[in-house]
Amino acid sequence: MKINEFLNKSYTCYHAVENAVSILESAGFAPISEAKSRKDAKGYYRADGGSLFAVKLGAENLQLALSHTDSPCLRLRYDGGVLSGVEKYGGGLLRSYFDVKLKIAGRVVLARSGGALRAKTVRSDFNVVIPSLAVHLGGGESGETFSVSRDMVPLLGECENLFASLGVPDAIDGELFCVPATEPFECGASGEYICSPRIDNLASVYASVKALVECNNKATCAVACFNSEETGSETRDGARSQKLKEFISDALKIAGIKADCDALLSSAFAFSCDGAHAFHPNRPDKYSTGAPVLGGGIVIKRNDRYATDCLTSAAAQKIFSDAGIKTQIYRHHPDLRCGSTIGLMAASGLGAAVCDVGVAQLAMHSCAETAAFSDVEAFKKGLVAFFNREVRVSENEITVK
Numbered sequence: 001m002k003i004n005e006f007l008n009k010s011y012t013c014y015h016a017v018e019n020a021v022s023i024l025e026s027a028g029f030a031p032i033s034e035a036k037s038r039k040d041a042k043g044y045y046r047a048d049g050g051s052l053f054a055v056k057l058g059a060e061n062l063q064l065a066l067s068h069t070d071s072p073c074l075r076l077r078y079d080g081g082v083l084s085g086v087e088k089y090g091g092g093l094l095r096s097y098f099d100v101k102l103k104i105a106g107r108v109v110l111a112r113s114g115g116a117l118r119a120k121t122v123r124s125d126f127n128v129v130i131p132s133l134a135v136h137l138g139g140g141e142s143g144e145t146f147s148v149s150r151d152m153v154p155l156l157g158e159c160e161n162l163f164a165s166l167g168v169p170d171a172i173d174g175e176l177f178c179v180p181a182t183e184p185f186e187c188g189a190s191g192e193y194i195c196s197p198r199i200d201n202l203a204s205v206y207a208s209v210k211a212l213v214e215c216n217n218k219a220t221c222a223v224a225c226f227n228s229e230e231t232g233s234e235t236r237d238g239a240r241s242q243k244l245k246e247f248i249s250d251a252l253k254i255a256g257i258k259a260d261c262d263a264l265l266s267s268a269f270a271f272s273c274d275g276a277h278a279f280h281p282n283r284p285d286k287y288s289t290g291a292p293v294l295g296g297g298i299v300i301k302r303n304d305r306y307a308t309d310c311l312t313s314a315a316a317q318k319i320f321s322d323a324g325i326k327t328q329i330y331r332h333h334p335d336l337r338c339g340s341t342i343g344l345m346a347a348s349g350l351g352a353a354v355c356d357v358g359v360a361q362l363a364m365h366s367c368a369e370t371a372a373f374s375d376v377e378a379f380k381k382g383l384v385a386f387f388n389r390e391v392r393v394s395e396n397e398i399t400v401k
C-alpha cells in the first residue's frame, strides 16, 4: 500500500489501524496471541480498535518507534440516529473544513449473540459538506470566527437515520466523526509535495510500520501507534495507558524470553514520531532560528515540550547520518506556545531514552496538510536504519552499534 492510499483510506484511527494491520499481515505478521514460540518472531496486537502494537523479536534490548493514529476532526452528536450537532475532536484548523469533501466515519456497536456488543468500523459511501456563509451574507468578513455548534454542522441531505445511511441500521451506538475526504494530491512544479488530510500523524504510522516490515533487526524492535493523542492520551489505549507494557510483556512470555519487561522498557531507545512545523515562506515572522524546510530531511525536535535531550539527539543524528539521511533541528519560536506529543509520556511513563522526530509539514491540522514526498521516504529509511542498528542505553551513555 502506497502512502497516498494509506492517507486516503484511513479516515479515522480505526481505519488507520485496519490498514496498518493489512500491511503487517501481507508481510507475515499475525496476532501476537497466535504466536507460540520465538520462531514466530513477529506479531501485532490491536487495543480497543484504535491503537496498534507490533513487534519483531530479537536480542534482549528494545528499540521503539511511537506515533499516534488519531487526527483532529468533528465528532457527531446524534439522538436516536438523528444528527443533532457536532463538537470538536482535537484542535482542527476549522476554516479548512468549509466547502470541501467530507465523509462520516468511525465505529458503531452491534449486538451479537451471547450478549456480545461488538464494535465495527464504518464510513459513508456518500460525501457531505459544510457550506460556508455567502460573501453577501457576511461570510469572509475580516476577523470572522466560527462557532462549532452554529456554523459547522454538515449538510447531510435526506437522511432519516444516520446508522441506516451507513449500512448498519441495527447499530445501537457509535462514535461517528465528520472527517476530511480530500484525496491526496501532488503539487509543486516537480510534483515534490503531497497534500492530504492526516499527514499528522499517519505519515509517521505509515513510515514506522513499513520500517518494521522492511528491517533486518538484531534488537527486539516494536512500533506503538496510539489513539487519543489529540485529546490528551488518557484513554485505556492511549499513550498514558499500560497497553504497550502489556504487549511487550506478552510478546516476551510467548517467545520464552525471561527479561524483566520494566527494565527492558526503561533501558529502551524510542523515537517519538510526529509531525513537525516546516518554515512557511509567507509567514517568516512566525519562526525564529531553527525552522526546518520541506524536503530538508528528518526533523529532530528540541523544546521543553519534547523529550529530546542532547544524548538522544546525538544518537539520532548518528543513526541517520550513517545511513546517508539528512536531518534538521526544529526549535519553536520562543514567544509562541509549542505543541506537544507523546514523547514526554514515553520518557516519564516508561523511562525510555526518547528523541522526538518527524516529517516537516505545513498547515498542520488542516483538511489538507502539505509535506515533501522525499521527507516521508527519508523518514521510513531512517527508521529502517534505526531498527537495523543496535542501540543500547546506559546511565550516561548511548551506544549505536
Ligand SMILES: [Zn+2]
Binding pocket: 068, 200, 201, 229, 274, 275, 341
Ligand atoms: Zn500529531
